[in-house]
Amino acid sequence: MGAQKKRAAAATAAARVSEDPDDLARQPLQAILLADSFTTKFRPITLERPKVLLPLVNVPMINYTLAWLEAAGVAEVFVFCCAHSKQVIDYLENSEWFSQPNFTVKTIESHNIISAGDALRLIYEQNVIHGDFVLISGDTVSNMLLTQALQEHKERKKKDNNAVMTMIIKKSKPSPITHQSRLGTDELFMAIDPNTKQLLYYEDKADHSKGTICLDKMLLAENPSISLHNDKQDCYIDICSPEVLSLFTDNFDYQHLRRHFVKGLLLDDIMGYKIFTHEIHSSYAARIDNYRSYDIVSKDIIQRWTYPYVPDVKFCGNRATKLERRGMYRASEIEQSRSAQVGSFTVIGCGTKIGSNSKISDSVIGEGCTIGSNVLIEGSYLWDNVIIEDGCELRHVIVCDGVIMKAGAVLKPGVVLSFKVVIGERFVVPAYSKVSLLQQPTVHDSDEELEYADNSSGTVEFSSIQGTADQSNGEMTSESSEAHKPKLGTGGVGYIWSICEGGQEEEWRHSVAPIPEDKLAELSEAMDDDQELVTQDRTALSTSGELISDSNASEGDDNEDSKDDSVYFEKEVEATFLRAVEENVKVDHVILEVNSLRLSYNMTSADCAGAVFYSMMKLAVKTPHSSASELQQNTANIITTWQKLLKSYLLEIDEEIEIILKFEEMCLESAKEFSPLFARILHILYDKDILQEDAILRWADEKEGADESDKVFVRQSEKFVQWLREASEEED
Template sequence: MVAKKGGATRGGGGAATMSEDSVEELTRVPLQAILLADSFATKFRPITLERPKVLLPLVNVPMIDYTLSWLESAGVEEVFVFCCAHAKQVIEHLDSSQWFKQPNFTVTTIESNNSAGAGDALRLIYEQNVIRGDFVLVSGDTISNMPLSEALKEHRERRKKDNNAIMTMVVRQSKPSPVTRQSRLGTDELFMAIDPETKQLLYYEERADNGTVSIDKTVISDHPSMYIHNDKQDCYIDICAPEVLSTFADNFDYQHLRRHFLKGLLDDDIMGYKIFTHEIHASYAARIDNFRSYDTVSKDIIQRWTYPLVPDVQLFGNTATKLERRGMYRGSGVGLSRSAQIGPFTVVGSGTTVGTHSEISNSVVGKSCKIGENVSIDGSYIWHDVTIEDGCVIKNALVCDGVIIKSGVILEPGVVLSYKVVVGQNFVVPAYSKVSLYQQPIKQDSDEELEYADNSSGTMDISSLSSLSDKLNETTSRLSELQLQSASEVGNGGVGLIWSTSEGSHEEEWRHSVAPIPADKLEILYTSNDELEVLHQDGNVPPPEEMERDSVASDSSEDIKDEFQTFEKEVFATFERAVLENHKDDNVILEVNSLRLSFNLDASDCAGPLFYSIMKWALTMGHSSPSELVKNVASLLTKWQKVLKYYMPSIDEEIEVIMKFEEMCMESAKEYSQLFLQILHLLYDKDIVQEEAILNWASEKENADESDKVLLKQAESLIQWLKEASEEEDEDED
C-alpha cells in the first residue's frame, strides 16, 4: 500500500496510513447513467416512422442533446445510450456531435434491433456487465436542470441502512386539471401513496378507473402515516441500485418501467425491495410524452424555466440565438421584411426569411425556412427547410422538415405535417389531421411496440416505399397510385396521405395535441366530472383532510402560504397563455375555475392572483415612461375587465384587489409605487373597485404603522374627494 503524502503515522513505527478520503477515491465508481434513446411508443407517429423521437427538434435542438447536456452538468461521467428504432440515425448524430469529445464525460452506444420495450433494453445492458454501481436511469426525451447531488445523497444514505432501497424516483408538484384529469403535460392523472416520514412510495396508479384507488389493507396497516397524492408529476428520472437491472433479468414479463416493473415491485412481498421519492421544487424536470407536452416544454424553454438550457445560451455545439425584446429569439442571418411582425415568445432560426406583412407569434421557426408574404403563424412549430408560400394561415400546428405549403393554404389547429409533405394551393387541412408520405399502418400497434420503419436519412425516399412495406409487414400502393391518392387528399399538386382517426380515439387527439383543448370539450368534461373516491380492499380511505393529523402533510400556515403562491403562479401562466393565444373570456374563466378547484379554493380567492397577473403582464409589454406603463395597465384592464369582475362579486374582493396592488407596489413590482394613485383612480373609473371599497381600505389603514401608510398618503387626494362626494350625495338625499 502506498502511503498518502503527508498522511498521519500510527504508533512508534511511523508507518504511514491511507486517509479515508484516499481509500474512497481509489474505490470510487464513476457516476454512470443509462439513457434510453427509444421511446417504445407510437404517440409521435407519423413523424417517428422516419426519425427517432430523441432527434426531433425541440426549440431547434434535438431532444437528446438537452438530456446529455443536463447529465454532463449534473456530474455524470459515463453515459450508455441504448438505441433500437432508427439506431443508425442516433449513432450518426452522436458521431457528428461534440459528445464523444467531451473531457471527463464518455458516451457509449449500445445497439439492439429486436428490443420491444425498456425491459428488453435493461436486460441487454445487464448482460453487457457495464454498470458498476448506482446509476441514473433516464429517457432521451427528458428535459431537466436539477442538480443530482441531493437526490444521490439521500439514495446512498438509505442504501447504507437498507439494501432493499433500490430506487429513488424524482417527482415534482403538478396539479392536474379536475376537468381533463390530466397534467399540463397532457399525461394522465397520477395517484401516489407516499409515507410522509420516509418518502417511501407505497402505491402508484395512472388514471385510476372511475377515480377509484384500490390500496391493500396491509399497506395501510403497515404505514399509519400515508399521504395519497394526485398532485405529483413523475419526472421519469430514477436513481437506481444495480439490483434494478438484475430484477429485470429475473422477470421477463417486466417491459414497461412503470406499469410492469414499478407496480411489480410494489406488489411483491417476497423480495422486499423498496422505492423512494425525491421531490424537487426550485428545479425543472419534464418528459416529453406526447404532442401536448412537446408544446408545453417548448414554451417552458422559451420562457426560461429550464435555464441554462435556453435558446440564447450556446450549448451542444449549436449556435446560440440572440434574445431580444419581449422574449423574441433571433438566429444569425435572419431576413425579416420591414413590415413583418414577430411577436413575443417566438424563436426564428438562422437563415430564415420572412416576407412582407407576415406575422409570427408564440411560435418556433427552424433554420433556412422561406416564409412568403401575408402569412400568419400563431402557436405553431415550423421545423427546418420549410417553404410557406403567400397568404397561408397556420395556427397551433406542427410542420416537419422539408414541407412545402402552397399559397392560400390553411392549417387548422392540431394539424401535423410529416417530412416533405406538399400541401396543394388553397387547401384547408382539417383540424387534428396527420399527413405523411407513408401510408397509415393497417394494424394499430400498442404504445409499447417498436416503430419498425428505419430510414437513416430521416426523410422518406419515395423509391424506397416497397422496402418500407416489407419492414412494416403492410400492404401499400404502387408509387403511381400513391401519387394520385396523395394529390386528391391534400389538394391539387399536393403530395401526402391524411391518416384517419380510429373510432374512440378522437378525445386522445385533442388531449395530446399542440392545439389548446377546445372550449366545448372542456365544458363537457367540466359538467360531467365525478368526485374522486379513494378505496382500499376493506372500505373507504378518508380524504386527506379527514385523516389523522400525523398521517398527512403538515397543515401549517407556512404550507398554506406556499400553496397559495403556487396557485398564483399557475393563474399567471394561465393568463399568459390567454393573452398570447387570444383566448375568449369564458374559456379563461373555465380554466381559472379548473385551477381553483384543483387547489380546493373558493372563487373569491381568484381576484387577487388574477389582478396580479394583469399588472405583471403590463410590465412585460415594454414602456419608456410611467405614463406609458399606465396606458398598458388601462388597455389590459379594459380587455380583461369581464374576467376580473367575475371573481369580484362583493366589496371584500374589491378590497382584496387594492391590498394586492399595495403589496405589489411595496414588494414584487416597485415600478408601480409612484403610480399607486393614478392606477387606483383608474380602477375606480372603470368600475372595478367602488367608492366603498376604497374608503373601507383607507379606514382599515388608519391604525397601521407609519411605514405602512406610504401609499395611503399618496392616495389622500382621491380619498378626500370620495368622502366629500359621498357627503354631498347624503345631503342631496336628505
C-alpha cells in the same frame, strides 16, 4: 419465480460490485439512456425519424439529456438504440459527444427489443454496469443537481440493502377538469411515507371512478402514516442500484418501467425491495411524453426555466441564437422583411427568410425555412427547410422537415404534418389531423409497440407514396390507385390519417393546440364536483384511522411550492398579456389563452383576476410618464381598453375583493408609485363597472378590526367609501 431463485439472482448481482461502500462511492457514475420510448404517441413522425432526434427548440432532444448527464457528473453513458437505431448511432458518431473529455458515450444496438424491460435485460447480460447508475430516456430535459439525490440514495443503501431505487419527482398541478397534468400526462396518484420518503403506492390513469382509489389494508396497517398525493409529477429520472437490472432479468413480465416494474416491486412482499422518492423544488425536470408536453417544454426552454439549456447558450448540438426583447431569439443569418413582425417568445433559426407583412408569434422556426408574404404563424413549430407560400395561416401546429404549403393553405389547430408533405393551394387541413407520405397502418397496434413500423413482423402494414406524385400538378402516377389519392388539394401530396374510434378526446388532450372553447365550457361545468373529489383524495392517513390534511403533513414544502406555482402562473399570464398588447390580439383570444393557463396550473377565477389585474397595472407603470397624473391617465386608458378581459374573471364579489387586495399589495411592494393614487384608481375601477359598491364596502368593513398599518388605503379612500354608503342608503 420462487423466492430462493430471486435471492440467488440478487446475490449474483451484488457480487458484480464491491461490497465495500467506500469502493462503491468511488465508482464512476454511469447512466443508461433509452433512445426508444417504446410508444406510438409521436406517429406518424416517428415512422421516419426516432423521437430522440426530433428537434426541440431546434436542438435534437437527446442533446438536452446528454448535456445534463455530463453536467450532473455522469462519466459513462450507454445509449440503447432500437427504433431507427442506425439514425441514432450515425448521429452520435458524427456529433461532439464522442469526443468529450471525461464523458464517454457508448451505444448498444438491438433490433428485437419491444420494451424497456427487454432493453434492461439485454444490458444486464452485457455486464457493463458496475455500480449505481442513472436510468433516463432520451426525451427528458432537466437542469437539476444530482448530488443530493445521489447522496441520499447511497446513504439509504448503506443502511438498507433493499433500497434499490430513488425516483425523482416534482410538484405538479394536475387539472381536476381534464384528469391530466400540465404536461398532458394522466393524473398520477402516489402514496409516500412522509418521514422516510419511501414510495408505497403508484397509480396513473385518466379516469378514476368517482375520484377514488383503493389502498390495501395491509399498507395502512404496516405504515404509521401515509401521504397520498395527486399533485406530483414523475420526472422519469431514476437513480438505481445494480440489482435493478437483475430484477428485470428474473421477471420477464416486467416490460414497462412504471406499470410493471415499479408496481411489481411495491406489491412484492417476498424480497422486500424498496423505492424511495427525491422531490426537487426550484430545479427543472420534465419528460416529453406527447405533443402537449412537447409544446409545454418548448415554451419552458424559451422562457429560460431550463437554464443553461436555452437557445442563446452554446451547448453540444445547438447553434446559439441571440436573445432579443421579451424572449425573442434570432440567428444572425436570417433575411426578414422590414414589414414582417416577429413577436415575443419566438425562435428563428439560421438561414430562414421571412416575407413582407408576415406575423410570427410564440413559435419556433427551424433552419433554412422560407416564409412568404402575409403569412400568419401562431404558437407553431416549423422544423428545417419548410416552405410556406404567400397567404398561409398556421395556428398551434407541428410542421416537419421539407414540408411545402402552397399559397393560401390553412392549418387548423392541432395539425401535424410529417416529413415532405405538400399541402395544396388554399386547402384547409382540419383540426387535429395527422398527415404523412405514409398511409395509416391498416392494423392498429398497441401503445407498447416500437416507434417505427416493422414490416417483417406483419404487425404494422403501410405503404409509401413518396416519389409517386408529381408535385407540380398533384397528379398520382398509375402506381397509386384512384381510391388512395391524397386529398390535400391541388398539388397536395400525402395522406390524412383518420382518428381511431374513441380517440377524439386523446387528440385534444395531447395536442399542441389549446383546449377548444367548447371542451373548456363543457369541462368547466363539472369543475366544482371534480375539485371536491381531488380535495378528498389529498389526505394523509394514519393507522389509527384519522385523516390528516396533506398540507399539514408537509406544510412547509407545500406552501413553498404553491407560492412557486402562483409566481409561475402570474409570469405566464403577464407574458401572454404583454404579447396581446404588442400584437393587438383580440380580447376573446387572450381569454382563451388565460383559461388554458388556468387549467394547466389548476387556478381559480380569483387567481386569474389577480394575475390579469397585476399585468395591467404593471403595464401602466412601464408606460412612460413624468407625473402622478400621467400615471393615472395611463392606468385609466389601460383599464378602459382591457376591461372586458378583467371582467371575464370577476364572477363573484369575492373575486372583486381579491382585486382590491391585490392592488393594496402592489402599492406596498412591487408598484409603490400607485400608493398616492389608490383612492382615485379605486374610483376609476368603480366607474368602469369593474368593482361593484358591495365589494368596496365589504372590503372596507373587513378592515374595521385590522391594525392601523393595514388601514392605510381605507383611510385614504374614506371619502369615496362614505359617498358609496350614502348613495346605497338613499337607494334603500
